Amino acid sequence: MALDKDLLLRLYTRMLTIRRFEERVGELFAAGKLPGFIHLYIGEEAVATGVCANLRDDDFITSTHRGHGHLIAKGGDLKLMMAELYGRKTGYCKGKGGSMHIADLGLGILGANGIVGGGPPIATGAALSAQYRGTDQVAICFFGDGASNQGTFHEGLNMSSVWKLPVIFVCENNFYGISMSQERHQQISDIADRAAAYDIPGFVVDGNDVIAVYEAASAAIQRGRAGEGPSLIECKTYRHRGHFEGDPTVYRSKEELETWLAKEPIRRLEARLLEMEIVAADELGRIDGEIRAQVDAAVAFAEDSPYPDAVEIFDDVYTGEPVLV
Amino acid sequence: MRTLTFAQALNEALRQEMQRDPLIYVAGEDVGTYGGIFGVTAGLLDEFGEKRVKDTPITESAIIGSAVGAAGTGLRPVVELMFVDFIGVALDQLFNQAAKIKYMFGGKAEMPLVVRASCGAGIAAAAQHSQCLEAWFMHVPGLKVVLPSTPYDAKGLLIAAIRDGNPIVFLEHKLLYGIEGPVPEEPYAIPLGTADVKREGQDVTVVATMNMVHKALAAAEVLSREGISVEVIDPRTLTPFDQDTILNSVKKTHRLIIVTEEVKHAGSSAEIAARVAEHAFDYLDAPIKRVAAPFVPVPFSPPLEAEFVPDEAKIIAAVKGVVMAVAA
Numbered sequence: 054m055a056l057d058k059d060l061l062l063r064l065y066t067r068m069l070t071i072r073r074f075e076e077r078v079g080e081l082f083a084a085g086k087l088p089g090f091i092h093l094y095i096g097e098e099a100v101a102t103g104v105c106a107n108l109r110d111d112d113f114i115t116s117t118h119r120g121h122g123h124l125i126a127k128g129g130d131l132k133l134m135m136a137e138l139y140g141r142k143t144g145y146c147k148g149k150g151g152s153m154h155i156a157d158l159g160l161g162i163l164g165a166n167g168i169v170g171g172g173p174p175i176a177t178g179a180a181l182s183a184q185y186r187g188t189d190q191v192a193i194c195f196f197g198d199g200a201s202n203q204g205t206f207h208e209g210l211n212m213s214s215v216w217k218l219p220v221i222f223v224c225e226n227n228f229y230g231i232s233m234s235q236e237r238h239q240q241i242s243d244i245a246d247r248a249a250a251y252d253i254p255g256f257v258v259d260g261n262d263v264i265a266v267y268e269a270a271s272a273a274i275q276r277g278r279a280g281e282g283p284s285l286i287e288c289k290t291y292r293h294r295g296h297f298e299g300d301p302t303v304y305r306s307k308e309e310l311e312t313w314l315a316k317e318p319i320r321r322l323e324a325r326l327l328e329m330e331i332v333a334a335d336e337l338g339r340i341d342g343e344i345r346a347q348v349d350a351a352v353a354f355a356e357d358s359p360y361p362d363a364v365e366i367f368d369d370v371y372t373g374e375p376v377l378v
Numbered sequence: 379m380r381t382l383t384f385a386q387a388l389n390e391a392l393r394q395e396m397q398r399d400p401l402i403y404v405a406g407e408d409v410g411t412y413g414g415i416f417g418v419t420a421g422l423l424d425e426f427g428e429k430r431v432k433d434t435p436i437t438e439s440a441i442i443g444s445a446v447g448a449a450g451t452g453l454r455p456v457v458e459l460m461f462v463d464f465i466g467v468a469l470d471q472l473f474n475q476a477a478k479i480k481y482m483f484g485g486k487a488e489m490p491l492v493v494r495a496s497c498g499a500g501i502a503a504a505a506q507h508s509q510c511l512e513a514w515f516m517h518v519p520g521l522k523v524v525l526p527s528t529p530y531d532a533k534g535l536l537i538a539a540i541r542d543g544n545p546i547v548f549l550e551h552k553l554l555y556g557i558e559g560p561v562p563e564e565p566y567a568i569p570l571g572t573a574d575v576k577r578e579g580q581d582v583t584v585v586a587t588m589n590m591v592h593k594a595l596a597a598a599e600v601l602s603r604e605g606i607s608v609e610v611i612d613p614r615t616l617t618p619f620d621q622d623t624i625l626n627s628v629k630k631t632h633r634l635i636i637v638t639e640e641v642k643h644a645g646s647s648a649e650i651a652a653r654v655a656e657h658a659f660d661y662l663d664a665p666i667k668r669v670a671a672p673f674v675p676v677p678f679s680p681p682l683e684a685e686f687v688p689d690e691a692k693i694i695a696a697v698k699g700v701v702m703a704v705a706a
Contacts, residue, residue: 171471174439174471175444182451185429372489376617377519
């Protein structure tokens with residue numbers, strides 16, 4: 054498909070931004086600068102990028118514990134994200150949420166989520182809200198192969214199918230739920246097959262081909278906007294790192310990892326851009342340099358920011374009058 | 379003033395609020411064409427249509443979870459959990475998502491969500507359809523817990539809950555649906571966190587919730603004929619909790635009995651007792667006593683269920699225990 058050169062460059066830049074941000078986060082975590090758990094999106098950039106490139110700011114996404122890629126793809130601010138990872142009060146959530154709970158309501162980002170399967174009902178509800186208010190907004194629900202076994206996945210698909218809600222369920226099948234390989238946690242191979250159980254369209258896509266993801270998402274989003282109901286897109290992909298930073302990944306073989314590294318999404322698009330002569334190699338280097346500078350600026354912003362004051366612990370439990378302060 | 383049943387009062391609250399605000403919608407199992415199995419949503423489908431009164435599949439995670447998503451994106455859901463006992467299959471969406479989203483997101487999200495649920499024993503519905511679980515919800519920062527005892531309170535508290543803008547669990551004891559009481563015709567909101575002195579008295583404070591309010595009042599009437607003056611206080615909400623009304627009462631009466639239908643161990647009465655012990659210790663002339671259910675699942679057979687549910691006799695005995703303790 055003939056895609057616009059600007060779009061291809063945007064897709065590339067966005068994926069590389071995610072990659073450089075995540076690499077840096079990995080280094081910072083290893084250096085002991087980031088509290089808590091970190092779940093890196095490295096290797097899966099094409100999924101978030103390809104899907105979100107179709108979205109408006111007023112479309113919704115629900116994300117997962119592995120949510121930095123979704124947040125950046127939807128337009129999240131690197132500084133505010135980094136500050137949140139550092140637990141500083143200038144972060145997206147004033148330091149109250151951390152990596153697994155980053156949200157930007159102004160960009161329709163309804164939060165990363167620490168509960169596997171927490172997203173599908175919430176995305177269903179956001180789609181319900183759009184339908185109720187008569188807009189053509191859509192909701193994207195990102196979730197993994199592990200989450201596809203949760204009851205909430207089934208309830209979300211069922212409710213959105215019977216009510217014809219504009220939600221697109223995007224499965225990032227990276228073949229593992231922590232240490233459980235897909236073949237050990239479900240009988241089926243193609244999670245997209247589960248769409249048939251709910252009488253909705255389901256598609257398998259090469260999740261490391263950002264253009265394929267973009268096109269599949271585009272069609273599903275158009276269906277949603279036109280009132281034709283939900284879709285399920287399964288993107289086969291792979292996480293380069295462990296489930297969490299520090300995970301010894303004893304459950305995966307080196308050979309398997311190397312196979313997937315060879316198919317990773319950013320170098321694939323890079324090769325196409327060069328081959329189609331959309332960019333020259335030095336331009337790619339310039340883009341990379343700019344991105345690294347943005348990541349540096351985000352780290353500097355975070356490290357210069359204060360922690361929340363102790364009294365802030367009581368803020369924002371409720372709307373209106375505080376309770377039991 | 380005209381009287382309504384508790385169920386009718388709730389129905390009127392829903393209707394008036396839905397007339398006022400087009401962003402409010404109702405969803406739940408059998409709430410539409412059937413009008414709700416306790417009749418609370420009767421007539422709403424005819425008046426407001428399918429968009430605003432939604433019959434759902436049997437799918438509690440999605441009922442409450444979709445309400446979370448809708449509340450976070452501009453709507454004001456009032457969803458029904460047919461029995462509070464069914465919260466188990468949807469608890470994550472209530473306590474990990476709805477209750478925490480505003481805080482975790484640094485205050486940016488709004489979560490105006492009401493979950494109405496029937497609760498309580500007395501109709502031989504057995505262990506999985508008869509519980510009082512308010513203590514679970516009290517224990518979650520970010521939730522509010524409302525439990526009316528009269529039709530007047532039911533309408534005013536539900537209107538307040540719908541307008542409050544927070545995730546609220548609104549508990550309706552199933553034996554209360556049919557009771558009648560005076561209810562103003564116009565909409566009115568009772569501020570959450572205000573207890574109600576249902577009967578004034580001098581000798582002992584009895585704090586009671588939901589159906590136990592009526593048993594406490596009946597017990598108070600019997601006791602008054604024996605010269606014991608009982609003050610009955612209905613907290614009406616457990617979070618936020620009106621501690622001052624109860625402390626002021628205990629400062630006057632010097633004795634406290636707490637009556638709830640929950641299992642006694644770790645029930646809401648434990649929290650109330652701890653607070654009074656902490657803040658009014660010097661005013662107490664007798665230990666705080668709790669009247670509650672035994673630590674068992676709700677049994678089916680009617681005589682056993684009657685043994686489970688606290689009754690007037692148990693309340694009277696508890697009151698006499700603390701009054702006599704001083705006199706002796």
